[in-house]
Each structure stands twice: as structure tokens, then as C-alpha cells.
Amino acid sequence: MAARALLSRLRLAPVSHNHHHHYHGRALSAAASPPDDSPTPPPPPTPPSNSKLFVAGLSWSADERSLTDAFSSFGTVTEVRIMYDKNSGRSRGFGFIHFSSEYEAKCAKDAMDGKVMLGRPLRISFALDKVRGAPVIVPLSIAHHSGWLADDGVTES
């Protein structure tokens, strides 16, 4: 429908519209990277944490054993971590599950997300790339594709 109008609008939105001609001070070969011939570099279709799952809504009595046993049916769980409180030592109600493959993680998420475990509904989502001292960087296209970003300024369909 309005795909044509959206396309033309996208074309009217250059990536670098600033007048800053700072090229990093380094001589970049034009052959390796075309200046303005490429429309836009294809963003890698890789969501944050492909094989890492963030599981919330866990029961207070849930442990890594029950989680692993519940998610091992969908794939190979390479790592499972539940966040416990340093003071009381009780579980915070959320944890992380590492799968051996992205397919297994997605399958487990799609299969166990919203399901009830130990009397509590599980909330499963793809874990963010949490690195020490490093902020979380999520591509905009991926954020939109995942539905995390609301339509703020960008019209849907």
C-alpha cells in the first residue's frame, strides 16, 4: 500500500546528513567502500544473544536443575544461571539459559514462553549482550523486528 511512499521517504533519509567531513583522518580506499553509491549496508540479521535466553517469572523455588530439565527437551543447554540474592541467598526470580544453537533457543522460547512452571507463568525473552563495562548495543532494525521498540516516529506498515 504505502510501501512506495515509505521507500521514497527512506531514500530521503541519508545516513550521514551532517556536514562533518571527518573521515577519521584516515585515507579510506574508495574501492573498498563506495562513498555514496551503496544505498545502505545490509544489517546482520542477528538478534542480540542468539542462543542466550532471559527467563523471568521463575518461582522462588526454581533452580538451575529444574530449568535445565525443563529446557533440555528443546535443545542442548550449555549454560544455565539463576540470579540469587547475595544477602538472603534466595533466587531473584529470573535467570539465563544458554543454548548450543540459536534454533534451539528460539524453539525453547517459542515453546515455553508464557507457560506455567512451578505454578508461575514464565516470561522468556532473548537475553541482552551484557558485557562488563560495556553498554548494550542493539541495532535499530533488529529492535523493530523484535518488537521491542514502539513506533516512535516510524509508522508501521
Add this chain to the structure above:
DNA sequence: GTTGAGCGTT
């Protein structure tokens, strides 16, 4: 002994 949205360590 309690609580219930969320994003962790090596």
C-alpha cells in the same frame, strides 16, 4: 516465614 517487574557472571 514476606515480594513478582525485570536483564548475569565469569
